[in-house]
Amino acid sequence: MYLKHHNMWSDNISLIGNDFIRDEQGRAVGLKPPMIHSMNKSETVLKDFPEIYQRIHERKNVILLGDSPSDIQMIDGFEYDTLLKI
Numbered sequence: 001m002y003l004k005h006h007n008m009w010s011d012n013i014s015l016i017g018n019d020f021i022r023d024e025q026g027r028a029v030g031l032k033p034p035m036i037h038s039m040n041k042s043e044t045v046l047k048d049f050p051e052i053y054q055r056i057h058e059r060k061n062v063i064l065l066g067d068s069p070s071d072i073q074m075i076d077g078f079e080y081d082t083l084l085k086i
Helices: 050-056 069-075
Strands: 020-022 028-031 061-064 082-085
Touching (some): 061 069
Parallel strands (some): 061 082
């Protein structure tokens, strides 16, 4: 939302995150599968999003953003030339 608000979003950006199931009133009543959590943030989960996976699986430069120590495992299973971890 921040990138879109500041006109910085582009077609080469991919975002994967949990999404809610909502009722008729718009209230969150569950999570759409697959549920992404700190222990499964890797290529395995990425393959559950085939449109994004097809677009990025051959890229060799990675910027890995995380907020917990286990997020470093998100790169497991990827072949890359350059990795920036933040």
